[in-house]
Amino acid sequence: xxxxxxxxxxxxxxxxxxxxxxxxxxxxxxxxxxxxxxxxxxxxxxxxxxxxxxxxxxxxxxxxxxxxxxxxxxxxxxxxxxxxxxxxxxxxxxxxxxxxxxxxxxxxxxxxxxxxxxxxxxxxxxxxxxxxxxxxxxxxxxxxxxxxxxxxxxxxxxxxxxxxxxxxxxxxxxxxxxxxxxxxxxxxxxxxxxxxxxxxxxxxxxxxxxxxxxxxxxxxxxxxxxxxxxxxxxxxxxxxxxxxxxxxxxxxxxxxxxxxxxxxxxxx
Amino acid sequence: xxxxxxxxxxxxxxxxxxxxxxxxxxxxxxxxxxxxxxxxxxxxxxxxxxxxxxxxxxxxxxxxxxxxxxxxxxxxxxxxxxxxxxxxxxxxxxxxxxxxxxxxxxxxxxxxxxxxxxxxxxxxxxxxxxxxxxxxxxxxxxxxxxxxxxxxxxxxxxxxxxxxxxxxxxxxxxxxxxxxxxxxxxxxxxxxxxxxxxxxxxxxxxxxxxxxxxxxxxxxxxxxxxxxxxxxxxxxxxxxxxxxxxxxxxxxxxxxxxxxxxxxxxxxxxxxxxxxxxxxxxxxxxxx
Numbered sequence: 374x375x376x377x378x379x380x381x382x383x384x385x386x387x388x389x390x391x392x393x394x395x396x397x398x399x400x401x402x403x404x405x406x407x408x409x410x411x412x413x414x415x416x417x418x419x420x421x422x423x424x425x426x427x428x429x430x431x432x433x434x435x436x437x438x439x440x441x442x443x444x445x446x447x448x449x450x451x452x453x454x455x456x457x458x459x460x461x462x463x464x465x466x467x468x469x470x471x472x473x474x475x476x477x478x479x480x481x482x483x484x485x486x487x488x489x490x491x492x493x494x495x496x497x498x499x500x501x502x503x504x505x506x507x508x509x510x511x512x513x514x515x516x517x518x519x520x521x522x523x524x525x526x527x528x529x530x531x532x533x534x535x536x537x538x539x540x541x542x543x544x545x546x547x548x549x550x551x552x553x554x555x556x557x558x559x560x561x562x563x564x565x566x567x568x569x570x571x572x573x574x575x576x577x578x579x580x581x582x583x584x585x586x587x588x589x590x591x592x593x594x595x596x597x598x599x600x601x602x603x604x605x606x607x608x609x610x611x612x613x614x615x616x617x618x619x620x621x622x623x624x625x626x627x628x629x630x631x632x633x634x635x636x637x638x639x640x641x
Numbered sequence: 642x643x644x645x646x647x648x649x650x651x652x653x654x655x656x657x658x659x660x661x662x663x664x665x666x667x668x669x670x671x672x673x674x675x676x677x678x679x680x681x682x683x684x685x686x687x688x689x690x691x692x693x694x695x696x697x698x699x700x701x702x703x704x705x706x707x708x709x710x711x712x713x714x715x716x717x718x719x720x721x722x723x724x725x726x727x728x729x730x731x732x733x734x735x736x737x738x739x740x741x742x743x744x745x746x747x748x749x750x751x752x753x754x755x756x757x758x759x760x761x762x763x764x765x766x767x768x769x770x771x772x773x774x775x776x777x778x779x780x781x782x783x784x785x786x787x788x789x790x791x792x793x794x795x796x797x798x799x800x801x802x803x804x805x806x807x808x809x810x811x812x813x814x815x816x817x818x819x820x821x822x823x824x825x826x827x828x829x830x831x832x833x834x835x836x837x838x839x840x841x842x843x844x845x846x847x848x849x850x851x852x853x854x855x856x857x858x859x860x861x862x863x864x865x866x867x868x869x870x871x872x873x874x875x876x877x878x879x880x881x882x883x884x885x886x887x888x889x890x891x892x893x894x895x896x897x898x899x900x901x902x903x904x905x906x907x908x909x910x911x912x913x914x915x916x917x918x919x920x921x922x923x924x925x926x927x928x929x
Contacts, residue, residue, distance in 0.1 A: 458897035525797070530880065532897035553797040554879025555886075557893060561876070564771075569780040570796050 420448045422613045422620050423469055425460045427476035427534070427603065428560055429499065432583055433636045434474070434624075440632075441623050448616055456533050456558045457481075464489060464608065471617035474605040474624070477534035481604040493604035496624055497638035499577045500600055501538055503591040504566045504584075511572035516542070516593040519550045519573055527565045527574040530555040535562065538599040539575040545598035563588065577601070579637040602641065693911070700908055701901040708905045713882055713891070718909060721888040724799065725867040728806035729814075732863045736814040737856060741844065743815070744822035755819075762812045769808055770876025777804065777877075801878035802885050806867035813866055814859035821855020822848070861921060868914055 422441075426434045431454045438450035453460065453470070457480035464470050465487045473490060475481040481493050505513050511524045519526050528550070529536030536555065543550055553571060556562040563580050565571045567587045581590030605624055611617040623629050630640060701708075708714065743755050761769055777784040777795045787793045795801040829851065833843045849856075871889040878885040880894070888910040895903035 456897065462896065462900065527879070530894050530897075532894050552881065554881050555894075556880065557875060565879070568771075568774050568778055570774060570778050 420445075420613065420616055422448060422450045422471050422616050423453065424450060424472045424474065424620065425453045425455075425464060425468070425470040426472075426474040427457045427460070428454050428558055429476055429535075429577055429579055430454065430474055430603075433579075433632050433638070436632050437623060437629055440628065441620055444623075445616065445619070450620065458483075458533055469612055470608055471611040471613040472605065472607055472620055474603065475534075476601060476603055477537065478602055478604055479537070480534065481606065484608070485606070489610070490606040490608045493606035494621075494625065495602045495641040496605045496629070497603045497633050498600050498641055499579055499603065499638055500592075501535070501542055501575050501596045502578045502581050503593060504563060504574050504576045504581050504588045505572065505591065506566055506569045507587065507589055509572075509589060510569070513573045514591060516546050516548060516595055519575075520548050522551070524573060525571040526550055526552045527554050527556055527562050527571040528552040529559055529562050529575075530557060533558055534601055535559040535575070535577060538601050541599035542575065542593075542595045546595040577637075582637040600639075603638075696904055696907055696911070700904050704901070705905055708902060709909065714906065714909065716883055717886055717888050717891040717906070718913065720799070720802070720883070720886065721868055721910065722913070724802045724806055724887060725864050725870075727803045728810055728867040729860050729864040731803065731807040732811045732814045732867075733856070733860055736811050736859070736863075737818055740815045740818035740822060741848070744819045758815050759812050761809050766809055766870065766872025766874075767876050770805060770873040773805060773808060773873065773877040796877060797879045797881065797885060799878075799884050802874055802887060805873040805877040806870045809870050809873050810863040810866040813862040814856075817859030817862060818852060818855050821852040821859075824855075825851045857921075861918060865914060865918065868910070 424434065424438070431452075434452060434454075438452060441450050442448055453463075453468075457475040457477060460470075460473065461475065461480045461483035464473060464484050473481065473484055474496070475484075475493075476499070478493075478495075481490075484490050485493065503513060503516065503519070505511070511518070511521075513519065513524060518524060528539045531537055531540055535558070554565065556565065559576050559580055562574045563576050563584060566574045566576075567584060578590065578592075581588060605621055607617040607621055624633075634640065739758065743751065743758070764772070774781060774796060776782050777787070779785065779788055779794050779796065784795065787795070795804055825848065829847050830843050833847045834840075838846065869889055870887070871893060874885070874887060875890055875893070880886050880890050886894075888906060892903050892906045892910070895906055
């Protein structure tokens with residue numbers, strides 16, 4: 374009993390020291406040479422990349438995460454998907470993130486203003502579409518149809534990026550829409566369409582594609598006025614160090630762009 | 642008169658059974674404080690109270706009044722109070738009979754029914770909201786019939802908020818009332834029945850007065866749960882100022898952009914509920 378305990382007592386601090394050393398080593402010495410020892414120590418399971426990403430990136434980033442793990446044996450990519458505004462708040466409150474990919478420059482600004490990241494890069498853009506149930510019960514075919522009081526419309530709340538974009542698009546078109554609900558994120562908005570509870574909603578093109586035939590998407594010209602830029606940045610205190618940079622590099626690479634455009638995102 | 646005398650021997654183990662017995666018991670257990678109990682109790686108390694202290698410390702006191710005066714805040718507060726109270730009324734109306742059924746009637750599958758009653762307790766509220774949409778939504782099993790026959794749609798209406806809150810809060814009432822029914826002395830009911838009272842009269846004149854503290858406690862729990870309801874509400878009833886945006890929804894949205902505003906809203910909700918619950922307690926529950 375005692376012997377087993379003492380063995381743990383030695384093993385745990387040793388493991389912690391090793392993990393700590395390899396963590397420091399990779400973040401102190403920037404450059405391509407340090408990435409080799411960093412990835413060998415990753416075999417000990419010490420290398421996690423925590424990626425905080427907008428909910429609309431769920432499908433594409435999960436795919437890129439698998440590609441990253443395949444290219445970096447021993448590394449694990451952990452995702453925290455959610456509303457960009459919520460993620461930004463979590464990071465400011467000290468959540469251990471390595472990479473932040475936001476659905477709007479405004480939510481990225483929350484993090485850069487707190488000096489937790491700098492120099493974000495816009496990696497994709499997303500466009501709004503009208504989503505209607507498969508049978509389109511209210512016969513919606515353009516943005517103006519949403520102003521009809523008989524048409525039940527769901528929008529995102531103005532506090533989240535898809536809601537801000539919807540307001541911008543409707544303002545650009547000079548239309549006034551009274552929605553029945555202001556949903557807390559774009560996936561919730563889409564669910565209301567999928568279930569047929571509303572006749573139309575404004576969501577991203579990528580969400581319509583991800584819904585795989587459960588809703589019908591209708592493009593509208595005013596969407597040009599409300600295109601969302603998606604910025605990505607590594608956090609200045611990223612615990613994963615170089616590995617975080619390498620994940621961002623993958624997103625910005627040709628391979629990353631292919632995955633993202635296939636899902637309906639537009640190149641910046 | 643007779644009943645209160647008859648109750649005493651059978652219920653001497655319950656607190657408040659008599660002032661004399663109470664103080665005698667206190668004398669018997671005096672002595673050193675049992676640290677094995679006191680220490681965890683203090684830790685537990687701190688765990689429950691510290692987050693509240695966090696809210697109070699971080700509250701933007703300088704702009705507090707100005708934020709409170711915003712019409713949207715009062716609108717959300719009014720909606721929260723109205724909906725939680727209506728949901729509690731619905732729960733009492735249907736929950737008390739349901740508790741009676743579970744406690745007083747022997748029927749096959751009673752255990753299963755009792756387990757089903759607690760489903761909303763373990764179900765994540767958002768899932769509860771989706772389930773409600775699938776049944777009462779515009780294309781739901783009952784909802785589509787409601788719309789075609791009466792032109793009623795529940796989602797995105799204030800009634801929808803009440804439905805969602807009642808769904809989530811009802812188990813609290815049923816469990817509390819069923820517990821009271823099981824603890825109540827059935828001999829009074831039997832005596833009333835032998836004197837010729839019908840089952841309904843027995844329930845109304847004997848059972849209900851006996852279990853009243855349990856009903857009130859259940860209703861208070863139920864109201865508190867309904868007041869804080871978020872997941873089922875935003876999923877089933879949506880979120881629109883004035884019709885379905887209750888305080889918890891307003892807090893959640895404020896958190897996205899203005900954490901300070903969210904803290905103020907939380908404090909308002911907290912203050913109002915504490916005041917109401919405290920005043921109810923003095924009036925209805927015999928606090929020692």
